[in-house]
Amino acid sequence: MTGAAFLDADLSMWVxxxxxxxxxxxxxxxxxxxxxxxxxxxxxxxxELGPAVGLIASVTWLLL
Structure with a gap:
């Protein structure tokens, strides 16, 4: 793996x-x-209901 490919993969992970x-x-x-x-x-x-609903919605969005 070249340096440029490593940096590109690393940047992609951070993004x-x-x-x-x-x-x-x-x-x-x-x-x-x-x-x-x-x-x-x-x-x-x-x-706790409001933040729990927000977290469930955000995790669901990430899984889509």
Missing amino acids: KAAGVALTVAFGLVAGYRVQRVLRAYIPNMPA
Whole structure:
């Protein structure tokens, strides 16, 4: 493997890792936003439900 091919493969790995991190972060933020909206309609909603929904959605998106 030449140096250029190694750097290209390494860069590709970092780009994919950054994409995964951004997707999970977006899922968490979206989960907290959903939680704030749902609390207006469901006062006894557990605090962990919003972020859990966001994480499930982001992991599902990554698997697609």
